[in-house]
Amino acid sequence: MWSYIQYRRMGRDLQQAYERDSKIETYRQARESNSRNVEAAKPDSPLETLGSKERDDTPTNNHSTDKIIVRTDGDDDPIDPKNWPLMARCKNIAILSFLIFSQGWAGAAESMANKTASAEFGVSQVAENLSTAMYLFGVGSGALFAGPLSETVGRNPTYLVSTFCYLFFVLGSALTPTFGGQVVCRLFVGLFSSATLSINGSSVRDQFRPVKRAFAFPIIAWANVAAPVIAPIAGGWIVSNPNLSWRWTEWVTLIISGLAFLVSLFFLPETYLPLLLDWKAKHLRRLTGDNRYVSEHAESASFIRKLRQVGPLPMKFLTQEPVIAILGGYLILLYVLLFSFLSGFDYIFKETYQLSTALTGSCFASIAAGATFFTLLAPGFYSWARWKTEYVRGAPIDPEFRLWPAIIAAPLLAISLFWLGWSDQQNVSIWSSLGACFVFGMVIIAIYVASYEYIIDSYGDHAAIGLASITIVRYLVAGGMVMAARPMYEGIGTHWTMTLLGGVAVVLLPAPLFFWRYGRKLRARSPYAKSP
Template sequence: MWALVQNRRIKKLVTLEVGQESTAALRISTDELIHESPSADSNGQIWVKTSGEADPIDPKNWSLLSRSKNIGILVLLIFTQGWAGAADSQANERASREFGVSRVAQNLSTAMYLFGIGSGSLFAGPLSESIGRNPTYLVSTFIYLLFVLGSALTPTFAGQVICRYFVGLFSSPTLSINGSSVGDQFRPVKRAFVFPMIAWANIAGPMISPIAGGWISSQPDLTWRWTEYITLIISTFAWIVALLFLPESYLPILLDWKSKQLRRQTGDQRYMSEHSRSSFFQRVKATILRPVIFFSTEPVIAVLGAYLILLYCILFTFLSGFDYIFKQTYNFSTGQTGSCFGAIAAGATIATFTAPALYTWARRKTQYERGASVPPEFRLWPAIVAGPFLPISLFWLGWTNYPSIPAWSGLIACGLFGAVLISIYISSYEYIIDSYGDHAASALASITMARYLVAGGMVMAARPMYEGIGVHWTMTILGGISILLAPMPFVFRIYGARLRKRSRYAESPSSGRGRISSPRA
């Protein structure tokens, strides 16, 4: 809906640029300039680009209020669709009884959601670059709503598993390209302030929904299906807000709209945009093998990807693990067990409040220069500081898990884990965005795909693991793995620049200055 407003604004902008000249006069003008224009090719086509640093079409030049509104809507979409992943996790026992399956089998509900995100994330980027961010968000979210409704109404276990897969599949665009939407609208320094909010929504959604799910499941007069109905209600609200107020933010799409308006108003068919040079299938063909290439040839992607995979495996195995960590150890009710996830959300929230400090630090690093780039290694500081606390939080949680030790000890450890999780998430994503430039979307897509696919597999292994070796050794194993990964952000802090020089895909950060524009464009 808001895209219609944007189209009208672009039409007015083009009318203003064209002025009162007649179509014939405009053709003469462009004919005179075409051979001198760096935007014109040998066929005489005029490639429409931004008209300078202050071009009002560029989302980075929109008002701060407008961009803040857009990020707020995006946070709402991410939060509600992340909520869907864990909403029914605390209803596992009641749902398994209704469907006549084991509780391990019922974990497929969460696993299939994660598999859906993992399989869909590879195509979300090329799709958003072909038709735009706005329709990708809106159409996929609408279909997602239909499958959430299907999950609530299905009478069979097979129906639930299928619906949950498609819930994840159609939430994958929202959960995988949101970083690109931030990059569309904010320059590198301001991303230090904005991206933590996006990261918070990605983590808080699946950690707050078990609180509601736990208390719903503990009410005898409510069925477990109300966990899906609540998801449907809040997600529908988020979709309506996005439908009404979320704009298109992908600059090549906006320039394509401008080129169409120029052709329409001037009658000159030589106006073209770079976006029209490739199709969706060409983009998919170019990117389909990159996840394998990135993980096999790029040490940064392999290591930071492994770090995020570990974190998400821990996060989603907690959906079953809290039954053993809190419910069995302290005889908590289902509602109380679900509420324990609030500790992770609280830790993530507290860590998010460091965003203003990171922004101020980044501003000083760039000496307050507008549009300046930030050294990628600067983004690693949150992970460098937080990394050692990951094994500490896991060992703390595992080896204080006794009835004689108050549950508050475990909850504080969970809060520390939440703070570590969001710190490493922010560092990894921003470091990759700054390091890989135009290839960042492919790099992030590869990590997102691997992260959710492996986490989905771990969800299925969670209950047998906690039952087989217990809470203490489960946390010890995970903590031991995290020790191996903890020094890696510091290693990249030292050797990151050298690794980028050897990479085929990494690039030096640029300020984004010096775009060339065509006449009239």
């Protein structure tokens, strides 16, 4: 809806400019006709000044064979989302964060209902974990298609159409009478969530230059990370309420997601610049009757061709780009921990401290608090980035600068896991384990922000492929680990489970420092990274 208003507003502004330029052109021609000192040279269109255009060099009298490519009018062109008013862009980030939050919430909303739902469906609790695993598999599978689709039809239609379909399968999850129906619905909930959860970083890049991304991106990252740890808090209290069925975890998800969809439908604009230039070209053709006005987006490949081009690249990035492989390994570990905690908190808190389901779910608040604490540091990182670029507007940032949060957080990840594993004893205060979870919450968002921003700055236009490859793998692996989490906690216990995962964190610990030291050399050798 808002994108339609945006389209109409662009047409109205261009029409006003056309009428203004037509009057100026008429006045100029009248003066030249009266003076007869200079022969009037009529331009092809009074809209010549409304956009930077590039013609074919071949002279011709047939306008249908001569293309005028519509581009932006320099760095300050108001059509570019990076030049929109700051408050408008902040509003867009807030709406997008709400949409991300609602669909991230869906991934963990019913995790605290595992025991109740498994009893109703007559399956084991391990089998009921398929509900979460299939959601993660769906997100990982759909991430491959989301990027090419958003670059064909635009960000806004991709978000809205996928979310509209997603709502029906959330409804199906709430109503299904069978375990098989639940598993299928949850798969499609994840599949249609993938568009929102995998391309939101591109929307930030659409609207913010490198320095301001240091402020905007942590907010988007918080929505991605906090939703799966806030949902179990609500889920625990819903399941503990004798007057509410466990299915209310799905009904609450549907209510939140429906509200997010309506807000996005009415107020979220299109931000993909090539598509906006395509709109401009359409308006110019309508106003002038000149069909030569075209955009590069309209001349580019179709969705199917883009998918064929992009399809093999994620695996190539994972196997040939050390940055993607190693930072992707970090994010895989973080998401494995995040979603395995949905089962693991039963063993870490419920069994050790004999907590109720409601209080066990509330323990996730410690992770959310840590993530929120880091997000509140975003203005500091923005100020640091401004100082680093000497306050020059639009200045680029060295990608290695983005790694500092990860450099600081990497040791804390291993510490928090060992701390959580070995303080999880009845004779140790529960606040110790909650403190470890708080540190983990800070770490996960710090590494998330650093990794994503480093990849965006390093790979430029290829960043979407790099992020898609990480998204695909981390959700697929996390889905597999959700199924393995409960048997692992039961088999080797909390202490050794956390020790094993902490050991992996120790192996990955030098990665941010390695890229800080050798990142420029690696980018210089990469065929996809931006030249240092």
